[in-house]
Amino acid sequence: MMSDICKTPEEHEGVIAKALATMPDDGEIGIMAARFKAISEPSRLKILLALSAGELCVEHITKAVGGNQSAVSHQLTTLKYNKIVKCRRDGKNMLYSVDDEHIMAMIEAAKEHLHHDE
Amino acid sequence: MMSDICKTPEEHEGVIAKALATMPDDGEIGIMAARFKAISEPSRLKILLALSAGELCVEHITKAVGGNQSAVSHQLTTLKYNKIVKCRRDGKNMLYSVDDEHIMAMIEAAKEHLHHDE
DNA sequence: CTTATATATGAATGTTTATTCATATGATAA
DNA sequence: TTATCATATGAATAAACATTCATATATAAG
Numbered sequence: 001m002m003s004d005i006c007k008t009p010e011e012h013e014g015v016i017a018k019a020l021a022t023m024p025d026d027g028e029i030g031i032m033a034a035r036f037k038a039i040s041e042p043s044r045l046k047i048l049l050a051l052s053a054g055e056l057c058v059e060h061i062t063k064a065v066g067g068n069q070s071a072v073s074h075q076l077t078t079l080k081y082n083k084i085v086k087c088r089r090d091g092k093n094m095l096y097s098v099d100d101e102h103i104m105a106m107i108e109a110a111k112e113h114l115h116h117d118e
Numbered sequence: 119m120m121s122d123i124c125k126t127p128e129e130h131e132g133v134i135a136k137a138l139a140t141m142p143d144d145g146e147i148g149i150m151a152a153r154f155k156a157i158s159e160p161s162r163l164k165i166l167l168a169l170s171a172g173e174l175c176v177e178h179i180t181k182a183v184g185g186n187q188s189a190v191s192h193q194l195t196t197l198k199y200n201k202i203v204k205c206r207r208d209g210k211n212m213l214y215s216v217d218d219e220h221i222m223a224m225i226e227a228a229k230e231h232l233h234h235d236e
Numbered sequence: 237c238t239t240a241t242a243t244a245t246g247a248a249t250g251t252t253t254a255t256t257c258a259t260a261t262g263a264t265a266a
Numbered sequence: 267t268t269a270t271c272a273t274a275t276g277a278a279t280a281a282a283c284a285t286t287c288a289t290a291t292a293t294a295a296g
Contacts, residue, residue, distance in 0.1 A: 005242075006175040006211040016182045018171035024229065029160050029167070032228045037158035041254075042144070042151040049147070053136035057124040058273060064134045071255060073274055078254095083231070092263050092272050093124040102231035106224045110150045111142065113201070113220035123272075159284075176243060189285060191244055196284095210242050210293050 038082035039106070043067060044075045051085065052104060055097040156200035157224070161185060162193045169203065170222060175211040 006012065024032065039045055043065060050056065050064040062072045076096060079085040084103055087096045098104055124130065142150065157163055161183065168174065168182040180190045194214060197203040202221055205214045216222055 005177040006213075007208060009178075011172075012174050012178040015172040015174055016168065016178060019168045019182065022170070023164075023167050024232070026160070028232055029163055031232060032225075033158050033160040033163045035228060035231070036154050036163070037253095040151050040155035040158045042147050043254085045147055045151045045154065046141075049141050050134065050137045052140070054129075054133040056130050056133055059123040060127075060130040060134060064137065068256080069273075070257075070275085074255080077274075089263090090125060094273065095124075100231065100234055102227045102234060105227035106231075107150075109220045109223035109227065110153060113153070113218065113224075114142070114146055114149060116218055116220060155283095161284085186286080187243075188245090188287075191242095192285080195244075207293090212243060 035082045035084060038078050038084050039103075041075070043071070044079055044084075045107075047072070047075060047079065048084065048098065048103070048107060051096060051098050052107070055095045057090075057093040057095055059093075061096060153200045153202060156196050156202050157221075159193070161189070162197055162202075163225075165190070165193060165197065166202065166216065166221070166225060169214060169216050170225070173213045173215040175208075175213055177211075179214060 039048065046065045047061055050061055056064070058069070058072060058076065061076070062069055065072065076085065076087070080087060080096075083099050085096050086099050087094050089095075141147075157166065164183045165179055168179055174182070176187070176190060176194065179194070180187055183190065194203065194205070198205060198214075201217050203214050204217050205212050207213075
């Protein structure tokens, strides 16, 4: 038989069929991957953790995470482009905050996964 | 005053203080970021989605996601190194599965965030 | 012991990406 | 208007990464 590449080919075919049934299309997978990538740099993750308690202006974000203004602004642009954060203007300042509750859910799950290693 | 860089400096100091109180240390942030990065390539994310319904051998994963054997093996190595998946041997085959429920929680949250854009 | 099969690994290469520096924009105050 | 402050942007460079090809290992079967 063609699919006899392991001991339980039918079982695996079933798993694949089930996975394919709820599999996002390639476009959605690309978007999800890009969002994970946006969160995947330590400096950007740190920004998000700083924003977890509320809205902050750029300079306060910079002070909270270290680094220079330009780097932080570039990082915020990446986070914003990927809908990880949103922002609004307040006079001279831009106030950044986490886009929605799903973002913090992703980060909380990652935090819990940390404590899962022994 | 030195921290008058925006209209609500005390508020921001409070937000920062609150965030710092639960901020993981740099080592943990690095680990979390590396894990997000592991999930952040479309091919690796697709592997995870394929594994969401259960355990699969490498060749079936390869068939499910497309690509060649070597690429998939390298991707699985990255996922394993970052504790996103685990594996066990079964004769000639290696059977891969998602490391734990937190991983799928991260992906579910990302999926829900998708539908949140309008 | 030899062959076949499933998976893993190493090295090379082309692409992506973070960071920096310099400068630009946008908002306010003088 | 001009000066100043907060933030954004562009270009350049250097580091990180995915993918490929060739080959190695590990298990099983003959």
